[in-house]
Amino acid sequence: xxxxxxxxxxxxxxxxxxxxxxxxxxxxxxxxxxxxxxxxxxxxxxxxxxxxxxxxxxxxxxxxxxxxxxxxxxxxxxxxxxxxxxxx
Amino acid sequence: xxxxxxxxxxxxxxxxxxxxxxxxxxxxxxxxxxxxxxxxxxxxxxxxxxxxxxxxxxxxxxxxxxxxxxxxxxxxxxxxxxxxxxxxxxxxxxxxxxxxxxxxxxxxxxxxxxxxxxxxxxxxxxxxxxxxxxxxxxxxxxxxxxxxxxxxxxxxxxxxxxxxxxxxxxxxxxxxxxxxxxxxxxxxxxxxxxxxxxxxxxxxxxxxxxxxxxxxxxxxxxxxxxxxxxxxxxxxxxxxxxxxxxxxxxxxxxxxxxxxxxxxxxxxxxxxxxxxxxxxxxxxxxxxxxxxxxxxxxxxxxxxxxxxxxxxxxxxxxxxxxxxxxxxxxxxxxxxxxxxxxxxxxxxxxxxxxxxxxxxxxxxxxxxxxxxxxxxxxxxxxxxxxxxxxxxxxxxxxxxxxxxxxxxxxxxxxxxxxxxxxxxxxxxxxxxxxxxxxxxxxxxxxxxxxxxxxxxxxxxxxxxxxxxxxxxxxxxxxxxxxxxxxxxxxxxxxxxxxxxxxxxxxxxxxxxxxxxxxxxxxxxxxxxxxxxxxxxxxxxxxxxxxxxxxxxxxxxxxxxxxxxxxxxxxxxxxxxxxxxxxxxxxxxxxxx
Numbered sequence: 001x002x003x004x005x006x007x008x009x010x011x012x013x014x015x016x017x018x019x020x021x022x023x024x025x026x027x028x029x030x031x032x033x034x035x036x037x038x039x040x041x042x043x044x045x046x047x048x049x050x051x052x053x054x055x056x057x058x059x060x061x062x063x064x065x066x067x068x069x070x071x072x073x074x075x076x077x078x079x080x081x082x083x084x085x086x087x088x
Numbered sequence: 089x090x091x092x093x094x095x096x097x098x099x100x101x102x103x104x105x106x107x108x109x110x111x112x113x114x115x116x117x118x119x120x121x122x123x124x125x126x127x128x129x130x131x132x133x134x135x136x137x138x139x140x141x142x143x144x145x146x147x148x149x150x151x152x153x154x155x156x157x158x159x160x161x162x163x164x165x166x167x168x169x170x171x172x173x174x175x176x177x178x179x180x181x182x183x184x185x186x187x188x189x190x191x192x193x194x195x196x197x198x199x200x201x202x203x204x205x206x207x208x209x210x211x212x213x214x215x216x217x218x219x220x221x222x223x224x225x226x227x228x229x230x231x232x233x234x235x236x237x238x239x240x241x242x243x244x245x246x247x248x249x250x251x252x253x254x255x256x257x258x259x260x261x262x263x264x265x266x267x268x269x270x271x272x273x274x275x276x277x278x279x280x281x282x283x284x285x286x287x288x289x290x291x292x293x294x295x296x297x298x299x300x301x302x303x304x305x306x307x308x309x310x311x312x313x314x315x316x317x318x319x320x321x322x323x324x325x326x327x328x329x330x331x332x333x334x335x336x337x338x339x340x341x342x343x344x345x346x347x348x349x350x351x352x353x354x355x356x357x358x359x360x361x362x363x364x365x366x367x368x369x370x371x372x373x374x375x376x377x378x379x380x381x382x383x384x385x386x387x388x389x390x391x392x393x394x395x396x397x398x399x400x401x402x403x404x405x406x407x408x409x410x411x412x413x414x415x416x417x418x419x420x421x422x423x424x425x426x427x428x429x430x431x432x433x434x435x436x437x438x439x440x441x442x443x444x445x446x447x448x449x450x451x452x453x454x455x456x457x458x459x460x461x462x463x464x465x466x467x468x469x470x471x472x473x474x475x476x477x478x479x480x481x482x483x484x485x486x487x488x489x490x491x492x493x494x495x496x497x498x499x500x501x502x503x504x505x506x507x508x509x510x511x512x513x514x515x516x517x518x519x520x521x522x523x524x525x526x527x528x529x530x531x532x533x534x535x536x537x538x539x540x541x542x543x544x545x546x547x548x549x550x551x552x553x554x555x556x557x558x559x560x561x562x563x564x565x566x567x568x569x570x571x572x573x574x575x576x577x578x579x580x581x582x583x584x585x586x587x588x589x590x591x592x593x594x595x596x597x598x599x600x601x602x603x604x605x606x607x608x609x610x611x612x613x614x615x616x617x618x619x620x621x622x623x624x625x626x627x628x629x630x631x632x633x634x635x636x637x638x639x640x641x642x643x644x645x646x647x648x649x650x651x652x653x654x655x656x657x658x659x660x661x662x663x664x665x666x667x668x669x670x671x672x673x674x675x676x677x678x679x680x
Contacts (some may be wrong), residue, residue, distance in 0.1 A: 013670055020177055027173045031166045036334050039159075043325065048299035049307030054325045057162035057260075057382040058154075059295060062169045062376050069176045076262035076365055085671040087360050 012083035019079065023072050030064040058063060091487045095234045098491040099498060102272050104250060110253035113264040118531050121258030121538055122189040122514050123356045128263055134219055134426045136263045136372025137323040137354045137553040139270035139503035141168075141345075141371070142378060143219070144226025147273060147500035147596045151479075152472030154386030155393075158316075159322035161386065163334055169372060169379055174346040174576075176368030180355040182583045183667050184364035187251025189356065190511070191349045191575065192519040193352070198582040200588040202524050207513045207597050210677070211574045212349045216515075217548070220508040220569040224553025233428055233477065234473055234494035238637075240554060246502060247550040254506045255542045259357060262506045268652040276496025280480040280489050281381045287483060287598075294384035296576050311402075312387055315394050318406045320449035320458070324387065330624065336635030343641055344568030347576030350507040355510040361672035389475045391469075392482050397444040397468060412441035421481030430471035431478075437464035444468040467473070505549065513542035566608055573600035573640025581648055586663045588648060591655040596648030604640035 034042060039053030047055050080086035119125050154161030186194055192212060196205025224243060231242025253261045285297030289308055301307050313323045322328050345351065355364045394401055396419070400411035415433060425431045433442060447466040449455060477497065480489045517538035522529045529537065578597045581588045609624040611633045620626045622633065631639060
């Protein structure tokens with residue numbers, strides 16, 4: 001038995017998980033990707049006086065983390081309303 | 089006014105502020121005591137979380153670690169901030185919706201088992217006591233160096249203060265004093281950083297100063313690379329650890345951060361699920377101000393240190409005669425810190441000058457020059473912890489800045505200690521007593537039990553701070569490794585897997601815990617002698633004890649899924665509970 005309520009709950013969860021996946025991919029790319037794995041290669045490019053890989057590891061990844069959380073919070077509020085599960 | 093009096097005044101004023109705030113915000117109910125009544129604004133909670141999270145280690149030790157590790161210090165910067173992304177998207181909103189007081193309570197309810205709750209209490213107490221001992225030690229160091237009082241007196245004052253507002257005010261008192269402490273600590277951190285960045289690079293923002301140029305027009309980081317290279321050290325902007333280990337350590341610090349109980353419970357105090365999401369962002373805003381400044385503080389402190397000890401290195405005349413600093417004319421700050429034994433000089437070649445370089449360099453050309461210059465080994469040992477505390481003195485900043493740094497260090501240590509003591513006391517009064525041993529405890533007795541537990545915890549923490557088990561530094565790896573391998577995966581599966589059952593969760597938590605505990609014990613030997621030398625050749629997959637929590641977390645999940653497959657499925661009503669946690673509507677105030 002699948003009630004309409006349950007169906008909308010599943011759609012909400014699916015939307016949540018796809019947003020989560022995008023956030024976590026970006027989170028991984030800037031820190032583990034640019035800051036660690038690709039750091040030696042990126043260091044040949046310079047951002048002002050910063051080697052780029054070093055910048056991502058000590059500055060850039062933190063700024064991106066910040067953007068990711070606020071973006072997530074805003075997107076989730078929208079998803080909540082679209083699926084009518086938001087708080088009053 | 090001399091420096092000591094000034095420091096007393098500044099530290100005394102900051103204490104008066106905390107006490108005033110604590111009296112204004114004292115707790116009247118268990119809800120006030122555990123979750124500050126559940127009505128904390130997300131920005132205020134973000135600020136309190138930042139102070140809660142940034143400990144004596146962040147304030148005092150981290151920039152020093154980065155100064156000596158260079159790029160290698162990035163694991164702390166990414167690890168301790170990236171964890172907030174995990175917390176915001178994977179845990180905080182769902183735990184807020186669940187709406188209970190403590191982390192073990194979530195685990196006990198979700199896995200319908202007091203056994204699971206008990207294992208969670210054990211993990212929590214171990215993680216939190218490890219941490220709190222370090223904070224008390226930090227308070228002791230600051231007191232004895234800046235106020236020149238006996239370390240016991242310093243500890244007693246610190247304990248008395250934490251006792252006063254944690255025991256009286258509970259979560260409510262702690263929340264608002266943490267806001268005050270955040271303001272003190274961030275001001276104390278930024279003022280010297282801005283001064284030093286202006287001095288060296290002319291840029292008022294340390295974050296940009298690190299990427300700017302020095303007076304001669306060379307980029308600062310390139311100049312620093314040259315300076316450390318000329319003294320035989322590893323270049324500042326490149327690392328020397330294997331990539332797999334760097335990845336494992338960063339991951340363990342991230343998941344460990346997200347799994348730390350004293351950080352998680354802060355998100356139980358906001359009114360709505362929506363607020364829990366944005367509050368994690370605000371926490372990271374306030375943390376980032378310090379965390380993006382720390383790399384600049386570290387790099388510039390390292391530069392200033394070499395420029396003081398070996399002035400010629402700045403002009404490429406490292407080995408010129410009479411280059412090292414003459415010990416007799418050493419600066420005052422060095423004399424003051426020598427008294428604490430955190431900086432030591434030993435004149436190995438008897439020339440009366442300081443030779444500070446890497447005497448373990450494998451560069452044959454460098455070693456030949458060292459030989460020719462008559463250097464007989466490195467003569468200066470510098471404890472990394474003084475890099476932040478002595479920084480304003482090294483950079484010749486005014487006395488009030490030095491006094492401010494002392495107050496900031498104490499604020500960082502006290503705010504974290506209070507948060508930790510609170511989760512320890514609530515684990516004992518709410519989970520162990522009310523939840524497991526004596527379920528018919530009245531609210532009034534529970535509140536009293538909570539206060540008594542906090543009082544005992546303050547005493548134990550003070551004892552550990554005075555009598556640090558020689559292994560405080562090593563046990564930090566424990567706290568993060570255990571949080572990463574035990575609590576984090578278990579909470580995560582509790583939210584994202586509807587079918588995870590009690591047997592799977594308990595087996596997973598225990599295997600993650602025992603594996604990680606065993607691995608660290610095997611190489612670091614806490615209580616016992618290490619069973620193997622702590623070198624890369626001996627490590628599993630080349631992962632150091634600092635990063636092994638990552639492997640422990642993977643093991644936890646593998647065991648959990650395997651056991652869950654072969655045991656009784658998760659009951660229907662728990663699956664409904666999980667569905668309910670996943671949607672925000674209907675989140676009431678946190679309750680029993």
